[in-house]
Amino acid sequence: MTSPSARATPAAAGQRGPADHERRAQIVEAADQHFRHYGYHKTTVADLAKAIGLSTAYIYKFFNSKQAIGEAICARCLSEITAQLRAIVTEPVSAADRLRRFHPTLARAGAALFFEERRLHDIVVTAVTENWHAGTTYEEELREMVRTLVVEGREAGEFERETPLDEVCLAIGETLWPFAHPLMLEDKLDRMEAATAALAGLVLRALRP
Known part of the structure; x- marks a missing residue:
């Protein structure tokens, strides 16, 4: 039986590009720390981009939204x-x-x-x-x-x-x-x-x- 986690594709979760891309992992790690400190609802994609040192447009290459x-x-x-x-x-x-x-x-x-x-x-x-x-x-x-x-x-x-x-x-x-x-x-x-x-x-x- 295929587990639900195996069925969860990047596209289904609003992700873009290669699933194992190094930049994607960097964005997720930085966002995790940012959300832990400031909270999810008080953080924008622009806040994340600034914290990571990337442009907002670059983050949108990997994720189609903050969600x-x-x-x-x-x-x-x-x-x-x-x-x-x-x-x-x-x-x-x-x-x-x-x-x-x-x-x-x-x-x-x-x-x-x-x-x-x-x-x-x-x-x-x-x-x-x-x-x-x-x-x-x-x-x-x-x-x-x-x-x-x-x-x-x-x-x-x-x-x-x-x-x-x-x-x-x-x-x-x-x-x-x-x-x-x-x-x-x-x-x-x-x-x-x-x-x-x-x-x-x-x-x-x-x-x-």
């Missing part, structure tokens, strides 16, 4: 979360053990990323609420990983098989989303550990054959 630059940064940030979750998915232990750790790992990784770097919280909120490509790809990746765990659990006889697979994955995804969305997660930080443990336990009890 496209934000997309690249947001995708990189969210990939830090999905990388931790993918590491769990590929571990050689039972599907139940892996799924039990999925909720708390998602919440902890999000809390560390969104709230220790407050400016990054703002850009991720924008990505999710405005349906940026980076935000929708993030959702797709979470759904894909959940589906993998459920399928493997069913094949191993750990999970029931009567409920339609799509229905099961949708329901589990709904229990994850409050910990994946930065605004929802912010409201749960003080009870995050207890909430994720309780939900993971509830999901696993529902999946028993």
